[in-house]
Amino acid sequence: MLTASLDRSTARTVVALANRAPSVHNSQPWRWRIGPSSLHLFADPARALPATDPEGRDLRISCGAALHHLRVALLATGLGARVHRLPDRHSPGHLAAVETVPARPAADDLALARAIETRRSDRRVFSTWPVPTGFLADLAAAAAAEGARLVVLDDERRRLTVARLVREAAVEQALTPGLSRETAVWTGRSRSARDGVPAANVPTDPAGTVPVRRFSAGEQAQNALGRGESDGTVLALLTTAADDPVDQLRAGEALSAVLLTATRAGLATDPVSQPLEVPATRAELRSTCLGDDGEPQLLVRLGWAPLAAEPVPASARLPVDETIDAPDAPWA
Numbered sequence: 433m434l435t436a437s438l439d440r441s442t443a444r445t446v447v448a449l450a451n452r453a454p455s456v457h458n459s460q461p462w463r464w465r466i467g468p469s470s471l472h473l474f475a476d477p478a479r480a481l482p483a484t485d486p487e488g489r490d491l492r493i494s495c496g497a498a499l500h501h502l503r504v505a506l507l508a509t510g511l512g513a514r515v516h517r518l519p520d521r522h523s524p525g526h527l528a529a530v531e532t533v534p535a536r537p538a539a540d541d542l543a544l545a546r547a548i549e550t551r552r553s554d555r556r557v558f559s560t561w562p563v564p565t566g567f568l569a570d571l572a573a574a575a576a577a578e579g580a581r582l583v584v585l586d587d588e589r590r591r592l593t594v595a596r597l598v599r600e601a602a603v604e605q606a607l608t609p610g611l612s613r614e615t616a617v618w619t620g621r622s623r624s625a626r627d628g629v630p631a632a633n634v635p636t637d638p639a640g641t642v643p644v645r646r647f648s649a650g651e652q653a654q655n656a657l658g659r660g661e662s663d664g665t666v667l668a669l670l671t672t673a674a675d676d677p678v679d680q681l682r683a684g685e686a687l688s689a690v691l692l693t694a695t696r697a698g699l700a701t702d703p704v705s706q707p708l709e710v711p712a713t714r715a716e717l718r719s720t721c722l723g724d725d726g727e728p729q730l731l732v733r734l735g736w737a738p739l740a741a742e743p744v745p746a747s748a749r750l751p752v753d754e755t756i757d758a759p760d761a762p763w764a
């Protein structure tokens with residue numbers, strides 16, 4: 433029999449899967465409240481990154497990714513989701529109210545849920561193998577289904593512009609008070625840390641045609657490419673029509689849909705947000721890469737990890753009960 437009700441153990445399981453979502457610096461800036469047939473997503477200001485992400489854009493995109501992971505996990509358990517984004521205008525931190533409704537998952541839905549456990553951010557260079565255009569069309573369709581657009585930056589001019597803007601944003605951020613302390617606090621972590629970016633997930637030697645963010649420490653072996661070989665990284669820009677908090681939440685949902693679809697196809701992925709965090713470089717991305725048609729939200733590197741590459745370790749998450757308000761309270 434199809435049901436819309438959510439028992440306590442299913443609720444904990446779907447929240448644990450939602451918490452596997454990517455988030456800026458693995459800050460996991462969200463909290464959950466759970467009722468008998470609803471789940472509520474809140475931003476957690478205590479986990480914000482004011483120097484890196486002064487406008488809270490990355491925070492809302494991260495929460496959107498967790499919201500999409502939650503929807504995917506719910507569907508795998510036979511529950512659909514009716515989502516109300518920013519349901520209370522007097523409470524901007526209440527990002528979503530999710531009502532559960534009966535649903536029957538298809539095989540594709542189950543495969544997407546399985547990708548939650550295997551997705552990783554891979555910051556190494558990718559192999560020279562091209563990504564088939566059919567795969568890119570699937571990723572664009574996944575973004576479109578979430579109300580966003582995935583624009584593949586396939587010409588050299590736009591790729592070089594992005595590379596320059598990543599470098600410029602890094603210089604601008606290096607001059608931002610508090611930034612280097614925030615990077616030191618949240619990155620270069622040990623494998624046992626429950627949040628933050630572990631050094632084991634950052635290459636010792638950042639390389640590749642698209643620059644990646646510098647973290648405070650890196651211990652991961654970089655992939656070797658032949659002399660003079662350029663890597664086969666596809667660079668894509670996730671965009672939305674407008675840029676209010678709901679658009680940023682939706683951008684996060686689209687990010688999750690793109691990353692899980694790519695993971696399912698065996699592709700390696702890595703979000704890149706630095707040039708979106710600095711207003712001047714974000715404006716230049718909008719004009720040069722989009723011709724001012726749409727709002728840039730996040731860059732994504734996509735490609736094939738070389739066959740000989742070591743698997744990327746899973747970064748840790750907070751214990752699930754610490755992310756749920758009053759997990760042992762009676763159902764509201």
Ligand SMILES: Cc1cc2nc3c(=O)[nH]c(=O)nc-3n(C[C@H](O)[C@H](O)[C@H](O)COP(=O)(O)O)c2cc1C
Pocket residue numbers: 452453454455456457458489490491493494497551552553554555628629644645702703704705706730746747
């Ligand atoms: C909004 C957002 C921005 C991010 N920005 C970057 C970035 O600039 N560079 C990077 O290497 N990873 C970036 N990431 C990836 C996170 O660092 C990563 O999701 C987190 O450390 C957890 O690791 P995992 O994705 O392997 O689970 C970003 C993720 C999100 C959701």
